[in-house]
Amino acid sequence: MSHQPASSALQRFRVIDLTQVRAGPTCCRQLADWGADVIQVQMPEHMRGDDTLGGQDGSDYQYTHRNKRSITLNLKEAQGIATLKQLIATADVVVENFRPDVKFRLGIDYESLAADHPGLVYASISGFGQTGPLAQRPGFDQIAQGMGGLMSVTGLPGQGPVRVGIPIADLCAGIFAAQGILVALLEREQSGRGQFVHTSLLEAMVYMMDFQTSRYLLDGEVASQAGNFHPTSIPTGVYKARDGYLNIAVFGSKIWERFCNILGAPEWITDERYRDKPSRSVHRDTLNSEIEKRLALQDRAHWIREFNDGGVACGLISDVREMLEEPQVRHLGMVKDVVSARLGAQRMVGQPVQLERTPSTIARSAPRRGEHTEEVLRELGLAQEALAQMKAQGVY
Template sequence: MPEHMRGDDTLGGQDGSDYQYTHRNKRSITLNLKEPAGIRLLKQLISTADVVVENFRPDVKFRLGIDYETLAKEHPRLIYASISGFGQTGPLAQRPGFDQIAQGMSGLMSVTGKPGDGPMRVGIPIADLCAGIFAAQGILVALLERESSGRGQFLHTSLLESMVYMMDFQTARVLIDGEVPTQAGNYHPTSIPTGVYKARDGWMNIAVFGSKIWERFCDILGAPEWVTDPRYQDKRGRSVNRDSLNAEINRRLAAQDRAYWVQRFNEGGVACGLINDVKEVIEEEQVRHLGIVKEVVSAHHGHQRLVGQPVQLERTPSLIVRAAPKRGEHSAEILHELGLADSEMKRLKEEGVY
């Protein structure tokens, strides 16, 4: 496991909210992998594991002698997952990789933000998150395949690959249509009207996909004549006349508050929702109903509320049973489980192995 744990270098370090959220349900052991004894202990831990996940630069695992090929000789059922910035091989493989670098290189920032304002990053570490999700999916597939083959395997993904994949229909526009996407701000680039609109008391999202939904939208907004208006009656016309249409929509929405429109549109089968700040998200009635916010008690920080897993398994539901540990908090506990004697552990501690 890499020594660095996400959250250490953010505001608050190990006591900060990012660290507390990211490392719940974990135990923490530190090993000095520059010491042969640290490598030996790591290999002992690996001998008890089904899966190893690492995010060193691609060459590091080979220098340390903990690459898949080396470990698989003794552990042929091992699933070994690597997450890197730009892939395991190639001209950029050894570059340091960070979320925002991948956002930019993947094209994501070129289609995010308002036209003319320059590129804009997404407000979460989306490349980090997606790479982790795709690695987890690969691990699950590898574990399933192992049931039939009896063998483990090496799998890898990267921040760059994850973001290129997540560009979705935008890359299809280039590859199939030969069209280079640009920024469309808060409005959907191809489905119009879909985007951010302003009611009397604030902002909301409205999504109008398809001709039938467009007709319902016009009727609810009190503008049935738009259905036959040459400027707006088809997708191309609404695209060419996007600005005038959006101005008309906002003018009509200004007559009522958001709650009124959210109810009217959704009752009429037109997708519409509030734009919440993050505090409002936690207080959202549906979020509370789904129970995604969990409670846990930290030995270091007391009572905490954290976001749990977004997938609900009915027979084996997920739980947050452990708050985030301090780095190395469980080193002694885990090494005891490996069978190390107290005297040996004392010696390794003095030598800086853990």
């Protein structure tokens, strides 16, 4: 079965996916979900390492590799590399997340490929960057979370650093790489030339620290853990009502006044301890204690209704099941259906951005390793006899 584009938006582009684990596959999934012909190149089954996410039939792998085709090539064989280069010659984009030295050793680095394919957009994702003192270190999401500063501002004060509950360094690096690829493809329309695009888990985390880095670079403040409360906007955080926890966000003086009135504490508006943001910061513990006393008089549903009706942001704290069953999430249609020939009906979260004219879908489930090898190689013009010989020689 030939390419089945998940959207018409990127269907004219072919992407060669040389990645494994999560950051790189996430990048390529972004492109596949918008219609690119993503061809995942993996080592043959008998040579594979532990490069899958919970096994090929596992939910993680199925989610990450949907909308792709898969071939196997033995890149330790000269003919495997030659075939890969032949495939790359038909492509617009190559994505890899080897350690920085590996692509040079294989002869598939950007400069080598661009000599014959000047329009190629070549994207690399690494742990710490393509050059520099740590470039050759192995990268891992939690290591980047720690080195990138995120764990120092996550968690409850005094209880030590805490990792974020998703692989946020991997995911952000993958999404940023996909964005970089799209920018490079747009620029290519003007210049006719491709370019080398690269990012890393560490760079993704440094960027994602956002206002915490500007607090230091512009104001000289080193952020620390603030737990479930916003570090600068008070009161904003997790509070306990009579029947459980909820989030409340109060930004700006007008919303502060609304909050006080809804909570039945209009006197706080003129109270010297709480009259402005710096004062509320100094007295945050006292203020939070007083807030929770009043919240304890009613259930969460009451406060969520009252605050939102009054223009103060407030919401439940949901687990994954509750989140997916939330009526607004269901209305947005983010959960998509697809049928796997092996595993049957599947449901997965789709793209969070909606393009009304060229929407993203899940056109096919994740492929088995090498499922499309002969199909893709035949597209390169290889005859069945040549394929049989390559198979016998362990090239795929």
